[in-house]
Amino acid sequence: MTFDVDLFVIGGGSGGVRAARIAASEGGARVALAEEYRMGGTCVIRGCVPKKLMVYASAFPAQIEDARAYGWDVTGGDFSWPAFRTALDKELIRLENAYRSGLVNAGVTIHPSRAVVEDAHTVRLADGQRITAKHILIATGGRPFVPQIPGADLALTSNDVFLLDALPASVLIVGGGFIACEFACILHGLGVQVTLAYRGEQVLRGFDDEARGHVADAMTARGIDIHCHSDITALERTADGIRATATGGAGGTYDAVLYATGRKPNTDGLGLGALGIGLGSNGEVLVDDYSQTAVPSIYAVGDVTDRIALTPVAIREGHAFADTVFKGQVRKADHELVASAVFTQPELGTVGLTEAAAAAQEPIEVYVATFRPMQTLFAGRQDRALFKLVVSQATRRVLGCHIVAPGAGEMIQLAAIAIKMGATKEDFDRTVAVHPTIAEELVTMKSPVRRVGNA
Template identity: 55%
Template sequence: MAEYDYDLFVIGAGSGGVRAARIAANYGAKVAVAEEYRVGGTCVIRGCVPKKLFVYASHFSDDFEDAAGFGWTVGETKFDWKTLVSRKDKEIDRLNGIYIRNLEKAGVEIIDGRATVKDAHTIQIDGHEREITAERILVAVGATPFLPDIPGIEHAITSNEAFHLEELPRRVVVVGGGYIAVEFAGIFNGLGVETMQLYRGPLFMRGFDDDLRDLLSEEMTKKGIDLRMNSDIVSIEKKDGELHLTLNDGDTISTDCVMYATGRVPNTKGLGLEEAGVKLGMAGEVVVDEYSQSSVESIYAVGDVTDRANLTPVAIREGHAFADTVYGGKDVKVDHSIIPTAIFSQPEMGTVGLTEAQAREQYDEVDIYKTAFRALKNTLSDSQERTFMKLIVDARSDKVLGVHIMGSGAGEVIQAIGIAVTMGATKAQFDATIAVHPTAAEELVTMKEKWQAPVIKAAD
């Protein structure tokens, strides 16, 4: 008789949990996964996928306008929010079904319900009388939106609710300065909503290269988004069908919708982890080692719940590495030092490696190559949107330390460039690569002149 009900029990059927469950089952483990909402997790159900669909929808307003410069006469246009939401929901349903079928095909048992940890090997499912035992438990519950404790916060929404609004608001205030905030500001603005974005710091997109941050601010302002830095809401009042916001500088704003995108926190509250002896960090994240193992030998965690690098592809890689190591007999660790990423702002951004500030702090001498220009498509359309590209190079070894791009297709380009940077490519190897013409991306292999700037280390 088996000592445990399962070899592996996964709590959370998001990207990381699903990948770990499938790979472990393929190695022959008996696996179950519990999910209290829908299979697919934040990315598929209420994150990356529906957000990207909304980004596509919001681009058409510019596309219709640009078409005139190429000889097209576009007739009267009309946008219907309910159609977009309905079509999005159908696509999410389709993806949800694929995730379920893939788990079932791998032999993974799916259990509907909220799971909590009772001890190192025991799980309780809400609504199930019997406790379940497993040799190992993998926590992959992701993160949840953070909302500040201010008067009237109950009138605000997060990105979760933004995907299901009954009506498209006429005016919206987006609060925050990260991926989700700038992406939704662009979405709402592109769909014709009067959009304001507030950020409590001096410049949004903290942690990204300063040139990208500055230029994105300029471009979003040109598109009509009202950006307000060093601004935050201290209270929200609902009156006469409107939301009245009081800001930290005393200013007041009336709007129809307030969406908070002020970060996400690990979704560990009430999970029973601390009671089981699992060490949690200051933000509630599961503290893990390089193999995603927690302080309890039989309990592991992957994805946003560990607060290492909160991106879907990272969660997938962590889940796969866990299964390979524990059930595949391999020694696989995830390298979090070089992570290509895209921000589906408008214009789009792609980045990999070190920022200029980080490079100057870590290396004695840094060479900077950068260029800004109007892409070919924008010449006939008369669009004033600029494309920007930047290479950061270690002057001594010639190794490319970072690449930062803003412009159409930046996310697609940075995926390929990420391979080169991960492999340790040099500037000479970039230069030796024949350009693809005419493309914007050819600038990455044709920039020869260094940008002259004072070399001041961040520590100074």
């Protein structure tokens, strides 16, 4: 059978773009890609990139205060959201054009349109055009999820924050995951009065208990009002703002309410179920280790598969798919020991097992150092950093590393290399410290604070 293209990619985010570009430029494939919104997907347009730029913007007030302590005669002035947003929009346009140019230069045909799957080898565009493909890749990402409560339409999501015309004076953030905590710190740093409501016991569920407790304490110390065991039951527009009815103390009236209560894969209306492609309980596309669905010609990568919802993982999955299908280099993306960072203030960087997960697996030693970093200590701040290593008693391998400190995201990237290579605690100990740095704590923790785990 003759096909119009060798590969049709649905979705112009990080995973889909990488797969399309590698298949075309290195695999010699005829490739087309459909994106209904803006090229770059969640990460570039409404996620990682604009969020990190907002993190930088929100950190300046504290830096200005510290500068005074270091002898600088500086005045902060007022933050201009319109000026920042104008610059942000300009940067996102630049990045979007870079993504588009990369595809065009690789020979990929771009369709600015929604696309759905009609059968195992046919894609239908919004204008009715049908394109046949030997292989189809689903890379449609995910979207924010808002529970169905009275007044849910009044809530903002993370997608909306970057498009605000003005910052609210006060905001209620609903959720306790990394997106909720990051935006709580961002908006607080930009001068917004922030309340966070989370129905669970502690924010950042899934992260190391000691590390997430450290982050929560730091957020509270900075002035963010956190209410755990709190659930929002209704929202209502009033003359004074949005009234939130809640259990657990977060009820009140706010200028805005931001929901960060999880994300769902974008599979609605794609036509996948009718083809026999399995979907999970969250709507995710079910795939094997090589990102292949139950229909052999159809694959899926990135957040739409709900494996590890991180941009670098989507890129690795897309690249592995292209190598396997179009370059004859059969390989699967490696999902083991993937490092990640939460860009709160201070940051949380993590790789490997939490203390609880490791202890459930085997006997472990736990090494912890908490201290006031030199830079902020001199400025009179009470900030505390946390460095933590989880070590196997039997093999001496470092099973997990958790850092809460300024620059934790940068540090965990380097620590992840050693841990991925199977470094032992003694390998860390043999490494000479770089002094004075906060990262030297990784190689100077000599005695465990506790030994726990199943024998």
